[in-house]
Amino acid sequence: MDLFSHSWTALRTAVAELPDEDFARPSGCAGWLVRDLVCHLIIDAQDVLITLVTPTEAEPNRDAVTYWDIVEPPTGDDPLDALIVRLAAAYEQPWLLKFHLDDVGSAAGRAAELADPEVRVSTRDVVLTTGDYLSAYVLEWTLHHLDLIAYLTDAAEPPAEALARSREMLEEIAGAAFPPSFSDRDALLIGTGRRAPDGSQRAALGELAGRLPLAIG
Structure with a gap:
């Protein structure tokens, strides 16, 4: 749970x-664009808040790793992706995106710090402990942090x-x-299809190369 807070704070600071x-x-x-990704992070933060106040008595059927499903690699054509683009454009000014992410994101961070890691929560039709749910999001925050800075030099x-733990996951x-x-960065970018391996990297991957990318969602 500490790593959730650390990775989330680092990502929000990078945006700010x-x-x-x-x-x-x-x-x-x-x-x-970067603005679209930041808009997506706002929705992610809302999802965290909603999940943390959705307890359940049901038995857990996922953990921090199995929370994620392997999905088709994103193409940018998904209707939800298109909605994010329109919503991000509606903000018009970057400071509004920054403000909303800081507002909702800070609340999500505080809620995570106050949460009982043993309480079971329900989201996406799955059940897992709060601790596992927040641990799963370390991978989400880390991958999106890499997405944020993909074309930014500073x-x-x-x-x-967070990179090391995300690689393990x-x-x-x-x-x-x-x-x-x-x-760790190479493993995450190549493993999730964000970057293609070069010849030597493909050779080093061996049989694993044929199973990539691992797009998660």
Whole structure:
């Protein structure tokens, strides 16, 4: 849960420090500008708040790793993706996106700090403990932090411990370890299809290369 707070704070800080012109630059998410990604983060924060106040007595059927499903790689053509683009454009000014993310994001962060990790919550038709739910989001925040800075040279990187933990989670999802020669960032970008491996990296991946990318959702 501490890593949830650390990775989420780092991501929100990176957004807050962006100059206005960076909001019109592309992000690492297919079809999304940085402003669209920030709008998506606002919705993510709302989802966290909703989930944390949706307790259930049902038995958990997912954990921090199995929370994620393997989905088709994003193309930018999904109707929800298109909605995000329209919603982000409606903000018009970057400071409004920053303000809303800080407002809702700070609330989500406080709610996470106050949450009982043993309480069961329900979301997306699955049940898991609050601790597992928040741990799952370390991967979400870290990947989106990489998306945020994909084409930005001066933005802060995700925390090293968040990168390391996210790599571990992705390896558990894959059922195989990435080559030791891969940095945590390389493993996440290549493993999720955000970047294609070069020739030497593909050779190092071996059979795992044929199972990539692991698009999660």
